[in-house]
Amino acid sequence: MALTSTDETDLILPLFTGMQENPRFATFLERLRRRTDANHIGLIHHTHDWTGGRKSTYFAGENLSRRAAETNSPDPFETDRALFEQLRPNRVYSLSELVEHDPVARAARARRMANLGLADERVVRITDGDSFTAWLMLARAKPCSAADSALLSNLAPYVGIALGNLVAAERDRLLARINALSLARAGRGWMTFDLDQRLTAIDPETATYWEAHCGTEPRIGERLRGLDQGTDRELAAAMADLADDPGRPARAVLLRQVPRMEALLMAMDAGSEDPGDILALVPLPRELPADGAARLAQVHDLPPREAELAMELAGGHSIAESAERMGLTLETARNYSKRLYAKLGVRGQAELVRLVYESTAVLA
Template sequence: MAFLSSDQRELYLPLMEGLLEDPPWQRFLASLLQRTGARRAALALARPGEAGSTFTVRADAARAAQDPPLDFARLAALGLFPGTAMRPGRVYTLGEMLDFDAPARIEAQRAALGTMRINHARAVRIGTPGTAEAWLLLTREREDLGAADSALLAALAPHLAAALRVRAALGLAEARAAMAESTLALLGAGEIAFTSGGQVLAADREAERLLAFTAEPGPLRRLQLLPEPTRALEAACSALAGAAPHARRLVALGPRQILLRPATPAPASAASAPAVIGLVRAEAAMMSAAAPEILATAHGLSPREAALAVALAQGETILAAGQRLGLTPETARNYSKRLYAKTGTSGQAQLVRLVLTGLAPLA
């Protein structure tokens, strides 16, 4: 099928731009619906690692506004769309999916299709098992879809497959970033990606909470600082850009400090790679209410013993922590001795180190 300039504008560009939409590819489906004159266009996207689980993006023509929703789970259970028996990249008609050899089954299939007002359809399976996978479906109620519609779906299939692979890679990168960001937030720490000139490329939620940023035009911002800290930050970023991995600079931003290090070298093809990473931290990152339970499970402590250990790790004295926990001074001292014995530590300093380097601060 020959590519037309209208295809580029109405289908292929929305297909790529749809990677950043939420839900993805909504405008692409709307364009496909308009191009083919279908009643409905839907994309069932497989959820990685969840067999048989999909989530659906759809676009409906105005005449289908009151139609019942497409139930992909019901269709799949009846051997219709999406179906693992479909060969990737091949466009299927509705008739090819109906089970004419089993009267009871085809009756159930037709009943389900009738409920959803599907009398004609074209579908194509995108991707391969174990990777990004989807099923693209066009439906009509009265007139059938034509050969041109089938050819269009066949032409779109490899492009949608490529988009699915990109989306899967983006999703994995986002998941990794979210995990790292949430762990840092539990410690009261946030990160900022800087250019070599001290401009902000990106900042996580904790950094956004701890610092103020200027609202500059364009994609780059700066930290909202007085002139002297601004110059110090810019000079440090310039010095660290491309420096040895172990290089560090501590810069006072006013009441708060930022620890700077060279960014990990990015691939040469990266469009906007940071030169420097900055780390900021809240004055006191308190452990969550779940920390004592985690510590008790890890070391066989009683609830009060675990609560005392967490209090000591957060800077309280034995007597002050004991008083807050309703313990007498003598009982608090006895608890601390039992803590040392159960955790294999020889004193308060070792106990604090054990708590802070374990999983309790990340609970």
Template sequence: MAFLSSDQRELYLPLMEGLLEDPPWQRFLGNLLQRTGARRAALALAPTGETAPLLTVRADAARAASDPPLDLSLLAALGLFPGKVMRRDRVYTLGEMLDFDAQPTLAAQRAALGAMRINHARAVRVGTPGGGEAWLLLTREREDLGAADSALLAALAPHLGAALAVRAALGRSELRAAMAESTLALLGTGEIALTASAQVLAADPEAERQLTFAADPGPLRRLQIMPETARALETACTALAGAAPEERRLLPVGERFLLLRPAPPGFEAIAVIGIVRRAPQAFGPHAAQVLADIHGLSLREAALAIGVAQGETILEAGTRLGLTPETARNYSKRLYAKTGTSGQAQLVALVLSGLAALA
């Protein structure tokens, strides 16, 4: 079945645009209801090879506003959508999903469907490698869905598969970005993406906390800085756009410094990455245990090392931990031996550059 121009506008485009909706594909399902005259539509998403949906998106026609909730978990437990074993891209009728070989199961299925006012349905399963699984369901109470509705679902299946693959790729990108941002934040580091004219395209949460931004005509922002600093920033961004990867510029921004470097290739609009950093906050509650596990220290020895890394002297850290000066000195000697360091400076560098600083 070929898409009509109206289908392209009302179904295919909302399917792509729905990737950015929360929850996804709400407008697509609403348009699909209108296109087919179905009473309800549902889209269940699950990881590849699983039938338990992690996300379910639903849309109801106006006449179904007072219907009982559509309980897909119950239907799946009864061997129906989405628990029914279904071949990918094949459209199933409700009769094909019912278990006529087991009368008790069939009776339970029909009772659950009747309670939800589902007497007719069409369903299709879609999946892509790495994109997960999706089940698209249309239901009616009175009249059955027709051959045209089945053909429409079959035609939509490959497009839904493509949308699933894009959604999975976006999810992986968002996960990588979130992991990087959370680690950088623990180190007090934030990043911003700048155009060649010093407009801010994006800023991570840590940069948002450390810098001040001002609205700019159009959709982008600028750093809220003194005019002479703004001119210097624009000059630096222009110079770094397309420069060699090792090029750097350092710019004072209020009480902080902004380290500028050329953006990595592949991002057309981004010319420069700006890096800002504050002094890291106190070590986390698991830092001593992590340091102890890595280097075979006692918790007291690890706590002493962390105190030194935070700027205390051996004696100050020992006093805070309830150690006598002599015991603190003995602990420091054991620390150097166990960590392979030859002095306080090396010990501090070891602690600050290790996993304990992120724990």
């Protein structure tokens, strides 16, 4: 039996918007419960891709897990989880079919459900084969019907699409968090501009820095303020060039002299015939992290004071300046530097600074 237009409005639409709800899919599950007169509608969702194996349980009606705990009964899903994982995808199973070839196990399952006040159930396993497996379950105190099975069977493909969208959205969110954290730790910010040089997005770190050091608040939908006329013209020309040919190499622009702030401009849609926003990667000036010396010492097995000297030198200070800042004699600082060069396999201060900046010591 195919889904009706009413089903599409009452069930499918809230299913696809349900990932935005809290708890998720609440409207879809409650409407399905009312439609079938079920005591319980459950959706158990397991992810098993690189985002990490997580189990999420959504339900409408009676909370079977809580009732099982209150009556000292086994959880109806976890007890027979091995059976549920063996179900053929997209086929609806009845209570008797779950353990079709084992009458003892079938009777035990029926008793466990009876202890929860339930007489029958229907379940369908849904999976994309790679990133998730889910079970849509219907349980109630009276026998289920063929119409219940038909409804779950028809809904299963749509539930699979909705859960696939959810997994993809979660993956994108995780990637965005990783990218944002990586850029922030590396002292890099970003801005995006449309082809009219208006700001379309900016990361919080860059917005805070710009407002604090450039005297103006970056505003979405407006051109970047705080630039002199020459820089504004150069920025416009660079963006126009990238818009004309998104495949052009990235272009560096000096945004401000004081504080010094550069941007590396590139087309976000390089390779596309339709020009899109321009991405500006921005190195954010900042002090080296306070615990950078401890990280350097940990990785390279250095004494703490030698690691501190390495960080001072990486910060642009001379041997004499570093010695004064650390409260050392110049001779002691020179001895430390010689030991550093030998232990780290570098041939001088320049190579030492390069090693430090290629290490985790400079990450915030």
